[in-house]
Amino acid sequence: MLIKDSEHEETVEEVFDRTTVMTIYKLMNAGVIGEFKGVVSAGKEARVYAATDSEGNPIAVKIFLTKTAEFRRGRMKYILGDPRFEGMRLADRNIVYAWAAKEYKNLKLAYEAGAYVPRPIKQEKNVLVMEFIGENFTPAPILKDLPRVTEYMFLQVLRQVRILYRRAGLVHADLSEYNIFYYKRKPILFDFGQAVLTSHPNAEAYLVRDISNVIQFFRERGVAVLDLDTALEYVKA
Incomplete structure:
Protein backbone atom coordinates (compact mmCIF):
# COMPACT_ATOMS: atom_id res chain seq x y z
CA MET A 1 0.00 0.00 0.00
CA PRO A 139 6.30 -3.24 -3.20
CA ALA A 140 6.83 -6.99 -3.01
CA PRO A 141 6.75 -8.43 0.53
CA ILE A 142 9.98 -8.57 2.45
CA LEU A 143 11.17 -11.82 4.02
CA LYS A 144 10.14 -10.68 7.50
CA ASP A 145 6.49 -10.36 6.47
CA LEU A 146 6.07 -13.74 4.79
CA PRO A 147 3.66 -16.03 6.65
CA ARG A 148 5.93 -19.01 6.04
CA VAL A 149 9.56 -19.51 5.11
CA THR A 150 11.31 -22.73 4.13
CA GLU A 151 14.69 -24.40 4.02
CA TYR A 152 14.69 -23.86 0.26
CA MET A 153 14.31 -20.10 0.79
CA PHE A 154 17.22 -20.16 3.23
CA LEU A 155 19.42 -21.85 0.64
CA GLN A 156 18.23 -19.40 -2.02
CA VAL A 157 19.33 -16.44 0.12
CA LEU A 158 22.65 -18.08 0.93
CA ARG A 159 23.27 -18.62 -2.78
CA GLN A 160 22.74 -14.90 -3.40
CA VAL A 161 25.27 -14.07 -0.69
CA ARG A 162 27.68 -16.44 -2.47
CA ILE A 163 27.10 -14.81 -5.86
CA LEU A 164 27.74 -11.39 -4.33
CA TYR A 165 30.95 -12.58 -2.71
CA ARG A 166 32.39 -14.79 -5.45
CA ARG A 167 31.21 -13.11 -8.67
CA ALA A 168 30.61 -9.48 -7.73
CA GLY A 169 33.35 -9.17 -5.11
CA LEU A 170 30.87 -7.64 -2.67
CA VAL A 171 29.63 -8.12 0.87
CA HIS A 172 26.19 -6.64 1.56
CA ALA A 173 27.25 -5.65 5.11
CA ASP A 174 23.73 -5.08 6.48
CA LEU A 175 21.79 -8.12 5.30
CA SER A 176 18.68 -9.17 7.19
CA GLU A 177 15.05 -10.17 6.70
CA TYR A 178 14.25 -6.46 6.39
CA ASN A 179 16.09 -5.89 3.10
CA ILE A 180 15.24 -9.01 1.14
CA PHE A 181 12.15 -8.96 -1.06
CA TYR A 182 10.56 -12.29 -1.94
CA TYR A 183 9.09 -11.88 -5.41
CA LYS A 184 8.19 -14.42 -8.07
CA ARG A 185 9.71 -17.19 -5.94
CA LYS A 186 13.05 -15.43 -5.68
CA PRO A 187 14.83 -13.52 -2.90
CA ILE A 188 15.79 -10.07 -4.16
CA LEU A 189 18.37 -8.27 -2.05
CA PHE A 190 18.24 -4.48 -1.74
CA ASP A 191 19.69 -1.52 0.20
CA PHE A 192 23.25 -1.74 -1.09
CA GLY A 193 24.61 1.61 0.07
CA GLN A 194 26.70 0.09 2.83
CA ALA A 195 27.91 -2.90 0.75
CA VAL A 196 31.70 -3.14 0.57
CA LEU A 197 34.22 -4.72 -1.75
CA THR A 198 35.71 -7.99 -0.53
CA SER A 199 39.03 -6.13 -0.30
CA HIS A 200 37.62 -3.80 2.37
CA PRO A 201 39.41 -4.29 5.73
CA ASN A 202 36.13 -5.13 7.48
CA ALA A 203 34.62 -7.26 4.70
CA GLU A 204 35.08 -10.58 6.49
CA ALA A 205 33.49 -9.32 9.70
CA TYR A 206 30.54 -7.95 7.73
CA LEU A 207 30.17 -11.25 5.87
CA VAL A 208 30.02 -13.18 9.15
CA ARG A 209 27.40 -10.75 10.44
CA ASP A 210 25.30 -11.04 7.26
CA ILE A 211 25.27 -14.82 7.33
CA SER A 212 24.62 -14.89 11.08
CA ASN A 213 21.59 -12.62 10.61
CA VAL A 214 20.17 -14.87 7.90
CA ILE A 215 20.75 -18.03 9.95
CA GLN A 216 19.16 -16.49 13.04
CA PHE A 217 16.04 -15.36 11.17
CA PHE A 218 15.36 -18.72 9.56
CA ARG A 219 16.21 -20.65 12.72
CA GLU A 220 13.78 -18.54 14.76
CA ARG A 221 11.08 -19.34 12.18
CA GLY A 222 11.65 -23.07 12.74
CA VAL A 223 13.67 -23.79 9.60
CA ALA A 224 16.55 -26.27 9.57
CA VAL A 225 19.66 -24.24 8.70
CA LEU A 226 23.38 -24.72 8.21
CA ASP A 227 25.70 -23.80 11.05
CA LEU A 228 27.76 -20.62 10.60
CA ASP A 229 31.05 -22.33 9.70
CA THR A 230 29.42 -24.52 7.04
CA ALA A 231 27.51 -21.58 5.58
CA LEU A 232 30.68 -19.47 5.44
CA GLU A 233 32.55 -22.30 3.75
CA TYR A 234 29.82 -22.57 1.11
CA VAL A 235 29.75 -18.82 0.43
CA LYS A 236 33.53 -18.55 0.07
CA ALA A 237 34.16 -21.84 -1.76
Missing part, protein backbone atom coordinates in the same frame (compact mmCIF):
# COMPACT_ATOMS: atom_id res chain seq x y z
CA LEU A 2 1.36 3.41 -0.92
CA ILE A 3 2.19 5.84 1.87
CA LYS A 4 0.48 9.04 0.80
CA ASP A 5 2.60 12.17 0.61
CA SER A 6 0.12 13.96 2.88
CA GLU A 7 1.16 11.68 5.71
CA HIS A 8 4.71 13.01 5.41
CA GLU A 9 4.09 16.68 4.75
CA GLU A 10 6.68 17.64 7.35
CA THR A 11 9.39 15.93 5.27
CA VAL A 12 8.55 17.43 1.87
CA GLU A 13 10.90 20.40 2.20
CA GLU A 14 13.56 18.15 3.69
CA VAL A 15 13.40 15.76 0.74
CA PHE A 16 12.77 18.17 -2.12
CA ASP A 17 15.30 20.91 -1.50
CA ARG A 18 16.27 23.11 -4.43
CA THR A 19 19.22 20.99 -5.57
CA THR A 20 17.17 17.80 -5.42
CA VAL A 21 14.32 19.36 -7.39
CA MET A 22 16.77 20.48 -10.09
CA THR A 23 18.25 16.98 -10.19
CA ILE A 24 14.79 15.44 -10.62
CA TYR A 25 13.95 17.91 -13.41
CA LYS A 26 17.16 16.88 -15.17
CA LEU A 27 16.19 13.21 -14.94
CA MET A 28 12.68 13.99 -16.16
CA ASN A 29 14.01 15.93 -19.14
CA ALA A 30 16.19 12.93 -19.97
CA GLY A 31 13.16 10.62 -19.87
CA VAL A 32 14.50 8.64 -16.92
CA ILE A 33 11.61 9.73 -14.65
CA GLY A 34 8.10 10.37 -15.93
CA GLU A 35 5.66 10.64 -13.04
CA PHE A 36 5.77 10.08 -9.28
CA LYS A 37 3.05 7.84 -7.83
CA GLY A 38 3.70 8.00 -4.08
CA VAL A 39 6.01 7.14 -1.21
CA VAL A 40 6.61 3.44 -0.58
CA SER A 41 9.32 3.72 2.07
CA ALA A 42 10.28 6.52 4.44
CA GLY A 43 13.45 6.22 6.53
CA LYS A 44 15.82 8.52 8.38
CA GLU A 45 18.25 8.66 5.48
CA ALA A 46 16.11 8.34 2.35
CA ARG A 47 12.63 8.19 0.84
CA VAL A 48 11.72 5.68 -1.86
CA TYR A 49 9.00 6.63 -4.34
CA ALA A 50 7.04 4.52 -6.78
CA ALA A 51 7.19 6.22 -10.16
CA THR A 52 7.17 5.64 -13.89
CA ASP A 53 9.68 6.37 -16.58
CA SER A 54 8.75 8.45 -19.64
CA GLU A 55 7.20 5.36 -21.28
CA GLY A 56 5.04 4.46 -18.28
CA ASN A 57 7.18 1.60 -17.00
CA PRO A 58 7.29 1.28 -13.19
CA ILE A 59 10.49 2.40 -11.48
CA ALA A 60 11.66 3.15 -7.95
CA VAL A 61 13.22 6.52 -7.15
CA LYS A 62 15.32 6.64 -4.00
CA ILE A 63 16.06 10.16 -2.76
CA PHE A 64 18.74 10.45 -0.11
CA LEU A 65 18.21 13.26 2.39
CA THR A 66 20.94 15.89 2.15
CA LYS A 67 20.32 17.43 5.57
CA THR A 68 20.75 14.43 7.82
CA ALA A 69 23.53 13.71 10.29
CA GLU A 70 22.92 9.97 9.99
CA PHE A 71 25.44 9.58 7.20
CA ARG A 72 28.35 11.13 9.06
CA ARG A 73 27.48 9.34 12.30
CA GLY A 74 26.87 5.85 11.04
CA ARG A 75 27.96 5.50 7.43
CA MET A 76 31.50 6.82 7.16
CA LYS A 77 32.97 3.43 8.13
CA TYR A 78 31.51 1.99 4.92
CA ILE A 79 33.02 4.75 2.75
CA LEU A 80 36.44 4.94 4.39
CA GLY A 81 38.52 2.00 3.18
CA ASP A 82 36.74 1.87 -0.17
CA PRO A 83 39.30 2.73 -2.88
CA ARG A 84 36.50 3.94 -5.17
CA PHE A 85 36.05 7.00 -2.95
CA GLU A 86 39.61 7.90 -2.00
CA GLY A 87 40.35 11.63 -2.11
CA MET A 88 36.70 12.65 -1.89
CA ARG A 89 35.91 15.86 0.00
CA LEU A 90 33.85 14.85 3.00
CA ALA A 91 31.41 17.73 3.33
CA ASP A 92 27.93 16.55 4.37
CA ARG A 93 26.33 16.90 0.93
CA ASN A 94 29.32 15.23 -0.72
CA ILE A 95 28.96 12.28 1.66
CA VAL A 96 25.33 11.85 0.62
CA TYR A 97 26.23 12.06 -3.08
CA ALA A 98 29.00 9.51 -2.53
CA TRP A 99 26.56 7.22 -0.74
CA ALA A 100 24.10 7.36 -3.63
CA ALA A 101 26.94 6.72 -6.09
CA LYS A 102 28.16 3.85 -3.93
CA GLU A 103 24.74 2.19 -3.89
CA TYR A 104 24.45 2.57 -7.67
CA LYS A 105 27.91 1.10 -8.28
CA ASN A 106 27.27 -1.76 -5.86
CA LEU A 107 23.93 -2.58 -7.49
CA LYS A 108 25.58 -2.49 -10.91
CA LEU A 109 28.31 -4.90 -9.80
CA ALA A 110 25.75 -7.23 -8.23
CA TYR A 111 23.31 -7.09 -11.15
CA GLU A 112 26.01 -7.72 -13.75
CA ALA A 113 27.26 -10.67 -11.68
CA GLY A 114 23.81 -12.26 -11.89
CA ALA A 115 22.65 -11.61 -8.34
CA TYR A 116 18.97 -11.02 -7.67
CA VAL A 117 18.90 -7.27 -7.01
CA PRO A 118 16.88 -4.35 -8.41
CA ARG A 119 18.31 -3.35 -11.78
CA PRO A 120 20.07 0.00 -11.40
CA ILE A 121 18.99 2.56 -13.99
CA LYS A 122 20.57 5.93 -13.19
CA GLN A 123 22.16 7.89 -10.36
CA GLU A 124 22.47 11.65 -10.28
CA LYS A 125 23.68 13.41 -7.11
CA ASN A 126 21.39 12.20 -4.28
CA VAL A 127 18.81 10.54 -6.56
CA LEU A 128 18.98 6.84 -7.46
CA VAL A 129 16.62 5.33 -10.03
CA MET A 130 16.18 1.57 -10.20
CA GLU A 131 13.82 -1.24 -11.09
CA PHE A 132 10.59 -1.36 -9.07
CA ILE A 133 10.12 -4.71 -7.33
CA GLY A 134 6.40 -5.38 -6.94
CA GLU A 135 3.06 -5.05 -8.68
CA ASN A 136 0.78 -2.05 -9.32
CA PHE A 137 3.19 0.27 -7.52
CA THR A 138 2.95 -1.84 -4.35
Whole structure:
Protein backbone atom coordinates (compact mmCIF):
# COMPACT_ATOMS: atom_id res chain seq x y z
CA MET A 1 0.00 0.00 0.00
CA LEU A 2 1.36 3.41 -0.92
CA ILE A 3 2.19 5.84 1.87
CA LYS A 4 0.48 9.04 0.80
CA ASP A 5 2.60 12.17 0.61
CA SER A 6 0.12 13.96 2.88
CA GLU A 7 1.16 11.68 5.71
CA HIS A 8 4.71 13.01 5.41
CA GLU A 9 4.09 16.68 4.75
CA GLU A 10 6.68 17.64 7.35
CA THR A 11 9.39 15.93 5.27
CA VAL A 12 8.55 17.43 1.87
CA GLU A 13 10.90 20.40 2.20
CA GLU A 14 13.56 18.15 3.69
CA VAL A 15 13.40 15.76 0.74
CA PHE A 16 12.77 18.17 -2.12
CA ASP A 17 15.30 20.91 -1.50
CA ARG A 18 16.27 23.11 -4.43
CA THR A 19 19.22 20.99 -5.57
CA THR A 20 17.17 17.80 -5.42
CA VAL A 21 14.32 19.36 -7.39
CA MET A 22 16.77 20.48 -10.09
CA THR A 23 18.25 16.98 -10.19
CA ILE A 24 14.79 15.44 -10.62
CA TYR A 25 13.95 17.91 -13.41
CA LYS A 26 17.16 16.88 -15.17
CA LEU A 27 16.19 13.21 -14.94
CA MET A 28 12.68 13.99 -16.16
CA ASN A 29 14.01 15.93 -19.14
CA ALA A 30 16.19 12.93 -19.97
CA GLY A 31 13.16 10.62 -19.87
CA VAL A 32 14.50 8.64 -16.92
CA ILE A 33 11.61 9.73 -14.65
CA GLY A 34 8.10 10.37 -15.93
CA GLU A 35 5.66 10.64 -13.04
CA PHE A 36 5.77 10.08 -9.28
CA LYS A 37 3.05 7.84 -7.83
CA GLY A 38 3.70 8.00 -4.08
CA VAL A 39 6.01 7.14 -1.21
CA VAL A 40 6.61 3.44 -0.58
CA SER A 41 9.32 3.72 2.07
CA ALA A 42 10.28 6.52 4.44
CA GLY A 43 13.45 6.22 6.53
CA LYS A 44 15.82 8.52 8.38
CA GLU A 45 18.25 8.66 5.48
CA ALA A 46 16.11 8.34 2.35
CA ARG A 47 12.63 8.19 0.84
CA VAL A 48 11.72 5.68 -1.86
CA TYR A 49 9.00 6.63 -4.34
CA ALA A 50 7.04 4.52 -6.78
CA ALA A 51 7.19 6.22 -10.16
CA THR A 52 7.17 5.64 -13.89
CA ASP A 53 9.68 6.37 -16.58
CA SER A 54 8.75 8.45 -19.64
CA GLU A 55 7.20 5.36 -21.28
CA GLY A 56 5.04 4.46 -18.28
CA ASN A 57 7.18 1.60 -17.00
CA PRO A 58 7.29 1.28 -13.19
CA ILE A 59 10.49 2.40 -11.48
CA ALA A 60 11.66 3.15 -7.95
CA VAL A 61 13.22 6.52 -7.15
CA LYS A 62 15.32 6.64 -4.00
CA ILE A 63 16.06 10.16 -2.76
CA PHE A 64 18.74 10.45 -0.11
CA LEU A 65 18.21 13.26 2.39
CA THR A 66 20.94 15.89 2.15
CA LYS A 67 20.32 17.43 5.57
CA THR A 68 20.75 14.43 7.82
CA ALA A 69 23.53 13.71 10.29
CA GLU A 70 22.92 9.97 9.99
CA PHE A 71 25.44 9.58 7.20
CA ARG A 72 28.35 11.13 9.06
CA ARG A 73 27.48 9.34 12.30
CA GLY A 74 26.87 5.85 11.04
CA ARG A 75 27.96 5.50 7.43
CA MET A 76 31.50 6.82 7.16
CA LYS A 77 32.97 3.43 8.13
CA TYR A 78 31.51 1.99 4.92
CA ILE A 79 33.02 4.75 2.75
CA LEU A 80 36.44 4.94 4.39
CA GLY A 81 38.52 2.00 3.18
CA ASP A 82 36.74 1.87 -0.17
CA PRO A 83 39.30 2.73 -2.88
CA ARG A 84 36.50 3.94 -5.17
CA PHE A 85 36.05 7.00 -2.95
CA GLU A 86 39.61 7.90 -2.00
CA GLY A 87 40.35 11.63 -2.11
CA MET A 88 36.70 12.65 -1.89
CA ARG A 89 35.91 15.86 0.00
CA LEU A 90 33.85 14.85 3.00
CA ALA A 91 31.41 17.73 3.33
CA ASP A 92 27.93 16.55 4.37
CA ARG A 93 26.33 16.90 0.93
CA ASN A 94 29.32 15.23 -0.72
CA ILE A 95 28.96 12.28 1.66
CA VAL A 96 25.33 11.85 0.62
CA TYR A 97 26.23 12.06 -3.08
CA ALA A 98 29.00 9.51 -2.53
CA TRP A 99 26.56 7.22 -0.74
CA ALA A 100 24.10 7.36 -3.63
CA ALA A 101 26.94 6.72 -6.09
CA LYS A 102 28.16 3.85 -3.93
CA GLU A 103 24.74 2.19 -3.89
CA TYR A 104 24.45 2.57 -7.67
CA LYS A 105 27.91 1.10 -8.28
CA ASN A 106 27.27 -1.76 -5.86
CA LEU A 107 23.93 -2.58 -7.49
CA LYS A 108 25.58 -2.49 -10.91
CA LEU A 109 28.31 -4.90 -9.80
CA ALA A 110 25.75 -7.23 -8.23
CA TYR A 111 23.31 -7.09 -11.15
CA GLU A 112 26.01 -7.72 -13.75
CA ALA A 113 27.26 -10.67 -11.68
CA GLY A 114 23.81 -12.26 -11.89
CA ALA A 115 22.65 -11.61 -8.34
CA TYR A 116 18.97 -11.02 -7.67
CA VAL A 117 18.90 -7.27 -7.01
CA PRO A 118 16.88 -4.35 -8.41
CA ARG A 119 18.31 -3.35 -11.78
CA PRO A 120 20.07 0.00 -11.40
CA ILE A 121 18.99 2.56 -13.99
CA LYS A 122 20.57 5.93 -13.19
CA GLN A 123 22.16 7.89 -10.36
CA GLU A 124 22.47 11.65 -10.28
CA LYS A 125 23.68 13.41 -7.11
CA ASN A 126 21.39 12.20 -4.28
CA VAL A 127 18.81 10.54 -6.56
CA LEU A 128 18.98 6.84 -7.46
CA VAL A 129 16.62 5.33 -10.03
CA MET A 130 16.18 1.57 -10.20
CA GLU A 131 13.82 -1.24 -11.09
CA PHE A 132 10.59 -1.36 -9.07
CA ILE A 133 10.12 -4.71 -7.33
CA GLY A 134 6.40 -5.38 -6.94
CA GLU A 135 3.06 -5.05 -8.68
CA ASN A 136 0.78 -2.05 -9.32
CA PHE A 137 3.19 0.27 -7.52
CA THR A 138 2.95 -1.84 -4.35
CA PRO A 139 6.30 -3.24 -3.20
CA ALA A 140 6.83 -6.99 -3.01
CA PRO A 141 6.75 -8.43 0.53
CA ILE A 142 9.98 -8.57 2.45
CA LEU A 143 11.17 -11.82 4.02
CA LYS A 144 10.14 -10.68 7.50
CA ASP A 145 6.49 -10.36 6.47
CA LEU A 146 6.07 -13.74 4.79
CA PRO A 147 3.66 -16.03 6.65
CA ARG A 148 5.93 -19.01 6.04
CA VAL A 149 9.56 -19.51 5.11
CA THR A 150 11.31 -22.73 4.13
CA GLU A 151 14.69 -24.40 4.02
CA TYR A 152 14.69 -23.86 0.26
CA MET A 153 14.31 -20.10 0.79
CA PHE A 154 17.22 -20.16 3.23
CA LEU A 155 19.42 -21.85 0.64
CA GLN A 156 18.23 -19.40 -2.02
CA VAL A 157 19.33 -16.44 0.12
CA LEU A 158 22.65 -18.08 0.93
CA ARG A 159 23.27 -18.62 -2.78
CA GLN A 160 22.74 -14.90 -3.40
CA VAL A 161 25.27 -14.07 -0.69
CA ARG A 162 27.68 -16.44 -2.47
CA ILE A 163 27.10 -14.81 -5.86
CA LEU A 164 27.74 -11.39 -4.33
CA TYR A 165 30.95 -12.58 -2.71
CA ARG A 166 32.39 -14.79 -5.45
CA ARG A 167 31.21 -13.11 -8.67
CA ALA A 168 30.61 -9.48 -7.73
CA GLY A 169 33.35 -9.17 -5.11
CA LEU A 170 30.87 -7.64 -2.67
CA VAL A 171 29.63 -8.12 0.87
CA HIS A 172 26.19 -6.64 1.56
CA ALA A 173 27.25 -5.65 5.11
CA ASP A 174 23.73 -5.08 6.48
CA LEU A 175 21.79 -8.12 5.30
CA SER A 176 18.68 -9.17 7.19
CA GLU A 177 15.05 -10.17 6.70
CA TYR A 178 14.25 -6.46 6.39
CA ASN A 179 16.09 -5.89 3.10
CA ILE A 180 15.24 -9.01 1.14
CA PHE A 181 12.15 -8.96 -1.06
CA TYR A 182 10.56 -12.29 -1.94
CA TYR A 183 9.09 -11.88 -5.41
CA LYS A 184 8.19 -14.42 -8.07
CA ARG A 185 9.71 -17.19 -5.94
CA LYS A 186 13.05 -15.43 -5.68
CA PRO A 187 14.83 -13.52 -2.90
CA ILE A 188 15.79 -10.07 -4.16
CA LEU A 189 18.37 -8.27 -2.05
CA PHE A 190 18.24 -4.48 -1.74
CA ASP A 191 19.69 -1.52 0.20
CA PHE A 192 23.25 -1.74 -1.09
CA GLY A 193 24.61 1.61 0.07
CA GLN A 194 26.70 0.09 2.83
CA ALA A 195 27.91 -2.90 0.75
CA VAL A 196 31.70 -3.14 0.57
CA LEU A 197 34.22 -4.72 -1.75
CA THR A 198 35.71 -7.99 -0.53
CA SER A 199 39.03 -6.13 -0.30
CA HIS A 200 37.62 -3.80 2.37
CA PRO A 201 39.41 -4.29 5.73
CA ASN A 202 36.13 -5.13 7.48
CA ALA A 203 34.62 -7.26 4.70
CA GLU A 204 35.08 -10.58 6.49
CA ALA A 205 33.49 -9.32 9.70
CA TYR A 206 30.54 -7.95 7.73
CA LEU A 207 30.17 -11.25 5.87
CA VAL A 208 30.02 -13.18 9.15
CA ARG A 209 27.40 -10.75 10.44
CA ASP A 210 25.30 -11.04 7.26
CA ILE A 211 25.27 -14.82 7.33
CA SER A 212 24.62 -14.89 11.08
CA ASN A 213 21.59 -12.62 10.61
CA VAL A 214 20.17 -14.87 7.90
CA ILE A 215 20.75 -18.03 9.95
CA GLN A 216 19.16 -16.49 13.04
CA PHE A 217 16.04 -15.36 11.17
CA PHE A 218 15.36 -18.72 9.56
CA ARG A 219 16.21 -20.65 12.72
CA GLU A 220 13.78 -18.54 14.76
CA ARG A 221 11.08 -19.34 12.18
CA GLY A 222 11.65 -23.07 12.74
CA VAL A 223 13.67 -23.79 9.60
CA ALA A 224 16.55 -26.27 9.57
CA VAL A 225 19.66 -24.24 8.70
CA LEU A 226 23.38 -24.72 8.21
CA ASP A 227 25.70 -23.80 11.05
CA LEU A 228 27.76 -20.62 10.60
CA ASP A 229 31.05 -22.33 9.70
CA THR A 230 29.42 -24.52 7.04
CA ALA A 231 27.51 -21.58 5.58
CA LEU A 232 30.68 -19.47 5.44
CA GLU A 233 32.55 -22.30 3.75
CA TYR A 234 29.82 -22.57 1.11
CA VAL A 235 29.75 -18.82 0.43
CA LYS A 236 33.53 -18.55 0.07
CA ALA A 237 34.16 -21.84 -1.76
